[in-house]
Amino acid sequence: MATIRELFTEHGVENTELQAKIESLLTTAESKKTDGIPYSRFKEKVDQAQEYKADNAELQSKFDKLEKTLVTQKEEIGELSGFKDKYETFQAKELKDTTDKFNKIVTGLSVEETDPKYETYKKVLDKFTLAGKGETLTIEQIKSNSTIYEYAKEFGALNIDEGGFDDGKNQEGANIVKQGDAFDDFPD
Numbered sequence: 001m002a003t004i005r006e007l008f009t010e011h012g013v014e015n016t017e018l019q020a021k022i023e024s025l026l027t028t029a030e031s032k033k034t035d036g037i038p039y040s041r042f043k044e045k046v047d048q049a050q051e052y053k054a055d056n057a058e059l060q061s062k063f064d065k066l067e068k069t070l071v072t073q074k075e076e077i078g079e080l081s082g083f084k085d086k087y088e089t090f091q092a093k094e095l096k097d098t099t100d101k102f103n104k105i106v107t108g109l110s111v112e113e114t115d116p117k118y119e120t121y122k123k124v125l126d127k128f129t130l131a132g133k134g135e136t137l138t139i140e141q142i143k144s145n146s147t148i149y150e151y152a153k154e155f156g157a158l159n160i161d162e163g164g165f166d167d168g169k170n171q172e173g174a175n176i177v178k179q180g181d182a183f184d185d186f187p188d
Contacts, residue, residue, distance in 0.1 A: 091139075098142045105149050106130075109158075124152045 008019050106128070109121040128145045131137045137145075152158045 095139050095142075098139055098146070099137070102137075102142045102145055105146070120157055124149065124157060127152075 005019055005023075008014070013019075106125070109125050111118050111121055115121075127148045129137065129141045149158075
């Protein structure tokens with residue numbers, strides 16, 4: 001391809017000032033043109049790329065903050081699960097202890113029908129919430145039953161020491177359990 005000077009010389013134009021001006025304009029036009037893309041379109045794409053980089057930096061910053069928050073929350077979850085395990089262990093122990101105590105109460109209240117304490121003990125047992133076959137009582141039900149038991153003891157329906165169950169007689173051997181009296185006024 002021929003240069004501007006060669007074209008001007010070939011056609012007999014000797015105006016060097018005009019040649020220089022045209023060469024300058026062509027150089028400027030070529031410098032504003034990148035791989036065949038017009039300069040305005042090239043500038044637009046560069047601006048878009050810079051916006052994308054800024055957006056990407058902002059999103060990366062947000063991502064880093066979220067990642068730090070996630071790490072913190074995972075640590076908190078780990079810490080809380082330790083407390084949860086301790087709480088569940090405590091609940092299981094409390095349920096076992098309360099169930100054992102209640103089972104001892106029920107066993108102590110289970111007497112033969114010929115026993116003089118039978119009617120009184122049966123009335124106390126009838127106030128309890130008892131589990132059916134294959135069922136278990138909740139800790140609230142067991143505590144409620146224990147409260148009924150404590151009231152029965154307090155009001156004299158049951159003559160039971162802290163150490164266990166007695167035979168229904170005082171130190172002199174007299175029968176101290178009055179059948180039917182303790183729960184006559186007890187609400188159903």
